[in-house]
Amino acid sequence: MNNVNIMTTLRLLLVGSLLTLIWINESLQANDLSRRPNVLFIAIDDLKPWLGCYGNPIVKTPNLDRIAAMGTVFRRNYCQVAICGASRMSLLTGLRPDTTGVYNMGGEIFHIDSARKRAPQLTTLPEHFKHHGYICRGFGKVFDSRNTDNGQDKQSWSNREGVLWKWDESLWPAPARGGYQNPHTRKLIDSALADAKQRGIEQKANILDFLSSVDGTRPVCESEDVPDEAYAEGNAMATPAVKMIHQHGRNYREGGQPMFLAVGFYKPHLPFVAPQKYWDLYCEDDFEPASAQHYPTDGVSYAETVYVEGRGFHPVPSQGKIPEPLQRHMMHGYAACVSYVDAQVGKLLQALEDESLLGDTIICVWGDHGFHLGDKQLWGKHTNFEQATRSPLIIASPKIPGGRVDDDTLTEFVDVFPTLCELAAMDPPSKLEGESLVALMRGEQPTANPPAVSQYMRDTEEGKVMGWAIRNARYRYVEWRPISNKDLRFTFSNSVVGAELYDYQTDPNEAYNLAEDPEYNKIRSEMVKLFDEVLPHLPARK
Template sequence: MRRAGKMFFMCVTPIVASLFSSAIAADEAEERPNVLFISVDDLKPWLGCYGDSVIKTPNIDRLASLGTVFKRSYCQIALCGPSRLSVMTGLRPDTTRVYSMGGEIFHIDTARKRAPHLRTLPGHFKANGYTSIGFGKLFDNRNTGSGQDVVSWSGRKGVRWEFNTDLYPEQPTRGGYQDPETRALIEEALKEAKKRGITKKRAVSDFLSGIEGTRPFFECLDIPDEAYPEGNLMAPPAVEAIKRFAKTKEPFFLGVGFYKPHLPFIAPKKYWDLYSPGDFDLASFQSYPEDGLAVSETDFIEGRVFHPIPTSGPISGELQRKMLHGYAACVSYVDAQVGKLLDALEETELLDDTIICLWGDHGFHLGDKQVWGKHTNFEQATRSPLIITSPFMQGGVMSDAVTEFIDVFPTLCELAGLESPRGLDGRSLVAEMSGDSPREAGAAVSQYMRNTDNGKVMGWAIRTPRYRYVEWRKISVKNLDYEFSGDVIGRELYDYKLDPEETRNFASSPEYRDVLRNMTQVFDETLKHLPERN
């Protein structure tokens, strides 16, 4: 698959990278590039295009060959809702004060009061004449309500999440399961929960976790793609939308949000059949770092709420390989849906008129530190794939620049020839996409908020090409807002050249005194809004 129609623009001369957006603006009335915006929940860079030799992702690899793979891209928070909001607004969590999900304090409308200049990515394209529509999980509705911030989208209902029974007759039950036995167990358990007056979503989930068979960590059935949301309510309507846009010729911003490989690991059997448990190596280091901090450890490990994963203690090698197998099957299932989108663009001859961005909202621990989930500031939770293509840019670029997800918004604006909203915290990556102007060595910021016996704390992590420095400080909340302090309760320092698995926290090591001093300086230069240390 080639994008020959416009590829020459970026091959003729390096300076075109700074000129092509002006050319687009001048010809805007006749032609605007479309945007296909693909999010994948819990996707780590466990892909062929990121150098993995086991995982089978031919379609995402095909996409990578058309654009730029950002090898060192980091989310702002390793948690669905706030990570997605940072991507969709181009603003750091410390600007919006959205650090989690649920309630008024973390709602996008409250964020708009804190940051009146806030504009969402689909909303910005909508305001500039694009039809913005979405299917699946793009924002997290716990931050936006139903419709995922309706005002950002062109349709009256916002993002659509409707299972099509014409494609498959039976909608999955709670948790996404289709297995009849699992369905029956869940149905009975839900009746019992209702009888006991258990109604809140988290409480119901906890209740189900205590009943054997109601929350299996995997499902492998010989059923079609359309039996599950990715192959039913996400990819198919997006394909139909592409075909419709090909006829109407209107410029579009099309968001497609895939839920897998989020737990539970559910995918049709044909994707499980691509692998065997023996294909996977277990994480070689399954403990938290030596000299680490208790506050850096997550108190919620998603994998352990599913059956038959033990709620605490070691997980057998056999079971770990089954979990790795399930994650891989889900990744390949999503990859097949991405392929359907690419095929639709190619068949409608829109591929050469469309910018494509694929990203995972954060990484995912697959057994390292005995964690099966995210919710940390460590490498496996914060690093996630970012692939961006443009018909005006060369393909097959592998960027080593340290980038952040807040960079996506200004990048897509520049590629489309739109002026970015004022006040964005990120910066455009178009120069990196040219392959000629790599970004200067910088730092990516990830952070995570914890509740402790002594109140709330925030860990801010600064990731440079070699090191990660984390500083945990006390914070407080008042009147739906947060106040930071200079009260540092702990520090972490990791060296990824000598210790890529984070086996040791070097913050108190004498031999790293100079490194710690330098990283503290980078921290202060990057996070200028934080108070001076006490």
């Protein structure tokens, strides 16, 4: 064989070898992708840790407790901001609010497009999974649509429509305005809306204010004897998600792409409406009104919220003490809604079981923040207090033994993104600001237990003020500082206009602000030092 033929043969062998290697590599990648676990990502609006797996002896949540038995319950978990849109943005980006600049909802300033300008590294959680070969679908409230386009950030999802919230009238006729199903309430709402139109009232906020002024149009609770599908949780959220799981099962078993399925339930958000059978699980006497129905003594005015959601519903008085029987009724309604959502979660678990997918699916359940149920006379969130910032988080992985409860480690919602990436065997995006919790799920002891950080922005007559709260095992320390914004960017002052310190060992209800108490001078100094370590981007205080 001459030299030309030898070289030609070698080239052909080399090309063949390269093609074989490419084919093997692509096959391995395809096989790796098919072996990757699915993710069921469950968001529950306004859900506080009123669950059996969090030690609540009254509220019945067998399906969420089942997920807890399969995974890890993080009992000391905190949200970054106790308001829907900002909390969800921090969890779904793995970035803190001071990085994205998303502190609230509405307008250009808090839109995800503006957040991308402030933080070019921003990649959303479903977007990251989509880029790694996952089919990413969503139903219900995942992002808050006031921070995104109508598809809840369409670029994050595999389908052009983004997250869907579509009513299936074959299951139940279209719902009443506001979700109410009581015929008398519906008639009152229709009449009031016609009146509002005649008066030229058009903006949504103004319409809600007008409805609140008309008796009977916004009842705080409703318990109708209707099927689950009469309300959105059963119709527009659980039902299509169950169908999606069944459609996915065969495809996945045959080596298809894994799925990231997000399901966002709106309840137990106000009003507390749920089918009668979930109300029947409880009676009014099961619930005891909060013992501390006042703001802390020596408190800071910035810590108080003017937005008390429950006050906008009938027959809740617009101000002053809420009668105890009504408080019990509202707590009853909240618990009924929690059990209603729990039942919808059970349908998702059953679908996974029917498709033999439970052993191939990571499950993450979270409530976007806590909720005040009468303490400090609050019925809502919008504060830096414990009841608003402590939020449920349960994560289960088929590769990690379950039944673990972490009562000690302080965790945050920014930790979810890197945790799910590690569980799915993929690298997280760069510059995430949380830490993976997988080691904790395996039972390893943390080398450190840094405090959790929450914050809340207030609009005052003097301008915007931000309160940053750090929570460690025993104390919460809060500093309030003026902030300003220009060209979509925020700057923070070095002036502290209010400080709070709470000792949960001696005062679990936050009845006393101890920031100026001489007996706590040493503790305050230690917390200030910790505050500066955890929040180094804030300017040194005056």
